[in-house]
Amino acid sequence: MSDADVDSDARQFSRALMVAIESGDVDVQATAWSDVRDVLARLSESRAIHGASPSETATFVLSLKQPIFHALRRRATDQNQLADLIWTASTLLDQLGLLVTELHQKAREGVIARQQQEMMELSTPVITLWEGVLALPVIGTLDSARTQVVMESLLQRIVDTGSVIAILDITGVPTVDTLVAQHLLKTVAAARLMGADCIISGIRPQIAQTIVHLGVDLNAVTTKATLADAFALALRRLGKAVTRTPPRSESASLTPAASAGA
Amino acid sequence: MTSLSAESLPVETSEHVVSVRQAVRRRAVELGFSLVDQTKIITAASELARNAIQHGGGGEVIIETIALQGRRGLRLAFADRGPGIADVARAMTDGYSTAGGLGLGLSGAKRLSHEFAIEAAPGTGTRVVIVRWK
Numbered sequence: 253m254s255d256a257d258v259d260s261d262a263r264q265f266s267r268a269l270m271v272a273i274e275s276g277d278v279d280v281q282a283t284a285w286s287d288v289r290d291v292l293a294r295l296s297e298s299r300a301i302h303g304a305s306p307s308e309t310a311t312f313v314l315s316l317k318q319p320i321f322h323a324l325r326r327r328a329t330d331q332n333q334l335a336d337l338i339w340t341a342s343t344l345l346d347q348l349g350l351l352v353t354e355l356h357q358k359a360r361e362g363v364i365a366r367q368q369q370e371m372m373e374l375s376t377p378v379i380t381l382w383e384g385v386l387a388l389p390v391i392g393t394l395d396s397a398r399t400q401v402v403m404e405s406l407l408q409r410i411v412d413t414g415s416v417i418a419i420l421d422i423t424g425v426p427t428v429d430t431l432v433a434q435h436l437l438k439t440v441a442a443a444r445l446m447g448a449d450c451i452i453s454g455i456r457p458q459i460a461q462t463i464v465h466l467g468v469d470l471n472a473v474t475t476k477a478t479l480a481d482a483f484a485l486a487l488r489r490l491g492k493a494v495t496r497t498p499p500r501s502e503s504a505s506l507t508p509a510a511s512a513g514a
Numbered sequence: 515m516t517s518l519s520a521e522s523l524p525v526e527t528s529e530h531v532v533s534v535r536q537a538v539r540r541r542a543v544e545l546g547f548s549l550v551d552q553t554k555i556i557t558a559a560s561e562l563a564r565n566a567i568q569h570g571g572g573g574e575v576i577i578e579t580i581a582l583q584g585r586r587g588l589r590l591a592f593a594d595r596g597p598g599i600a601d602v603a604r605a606m607t608d609g610y611s612t613a614g615g616l617g618l619g620l621s622g623a624k625r626l627s628h629e630f631a632i633e634a635a636p637g638t639g640t641r642v643v644i645v646r647w648k
């Protein structure tokens with residue numbers, strides 16, 4: 253957040269504040285304060301998006317206390333009036349501080365909900381590795397909501413592409429408990445019904461040991477240590493082979509003129 | 515057994531399953547657990563947290579770093595407010611599930627731990643305590 257932004261926020265806020273105070277209403281939920289609330293909502297949101305903490309955002313409002321108290325001290329005619337004024341101002345600023353904290357929190361929750369939604373879509377890219385071979389690198393926690401998305405997008409792509417092999421790579425899944433295992437087994441079974449065989453790759457050694465202790469039976473599923481191994485198996489099953497040919501550099505084929513001139 | 519430090523976390527929603535796993539991971543790393551040992555206790559925690567939510571209607575877990583005779587370990591105590599379990603021996607049987615699950619959570623959590631205790635008298639909720647030593 254640049255100084256210029258803070259400056260323009262402060263200007264907007266104090267302008268709205270002045271108008272609200274003129275109304276004489278000291279309840280910040282009242283209509284007279286709606287402009288102030290709008291300004292605060294806007295600046296809480298932009299701060300939340302930029303990762304500021306709720307207390308940092310509240311400080312924006314609460315830092316007004318000192319200058320306001322100073323001004324009141326200069327204006328007040330006697331101690332009693334000063335005490336009253338300070339009490340009113342401080343109640344108001346506290347209300348605004350709470351309001352801004354709440355607004356910040358709400359904006360933050362909005363940001364998180366949006367990110368979760370984006371993550372769900374982002375982290376389920378089904379890739380075509382070869383004609384007839386799909387790969388799905390699963391990254392992150394495989395809980396029910398996400399698994400549903402993962403499973404559906406994979407099955408849809410199997411149908412759309414007529415693929416016969418689907419590789420589910422779980423290198424990026426931190427925990428495989430019985431629920432995750434069950435989701436994987438269901439995905440494999442559903443893919444089989446669509447005519448595709450699944451290979452599960454990326455089962456790290458510590459995960460493999462844990463699955464065995466849990467007693468989960470993955471015998472019915474083809475597993476491979478790495479995505480590369482799974483891909484090699486997929487090609488073999490399709491009757492394709494990767495063979496070594498003598499290296500031929502791009503530039504070599506572009507130099508007939510040079511060799512002709514020699 | 516001495517308690518070196520403890521924290522209590524809610525176990526009410528599936529987001530809590532993730533936060534419980536993360537808290538267990540943090541402590542297991544602090545204790546210097548090997549990758550395999552970390553994975554075992556995290557996975558056991560995941561099973562018990564999920565059970566407390568799915569079958570026990572929610573509860574809490576106390577995650578504790580403990581020491582006994584020079585050994586250090588991690589103790590997890592899950593407690594929920596659910597119906598308890600009428601037949602614990604049956605619930606501990608591999609493959610037994612009343613909810614269409616794999617039925618390997620309770621028995622699996624036991625195999626992944628060094629110590630396992632369960633109290634599930636009907637009406638008082640279910641309490642499962644596991645320990646994994648370093």
Ligand SMILES: Nc1ncnc2c1ncn2[C@@H]1O[C@H](COP(=O)(O)OP(=O)(O)O)[C@@H](O)[C@H]1O
Nearest residue numbers: 565569570605611612615616617618619620640
């Ligand atoms: N916290 C609990 N409260 C009540 N019942 C439970 C609890 N934990 C497990 N159970 C019972 O024990 C059975 C077996 O649990 P588990 O081995 O985790 O398998 P799953 O969760 O796949 O059903 C459950 O189906 C349920 O009937």
Ligand SMILES: [Mg+2]
Nearest residue numbers: 561565619620
């Ligand atoms: Mg279970």
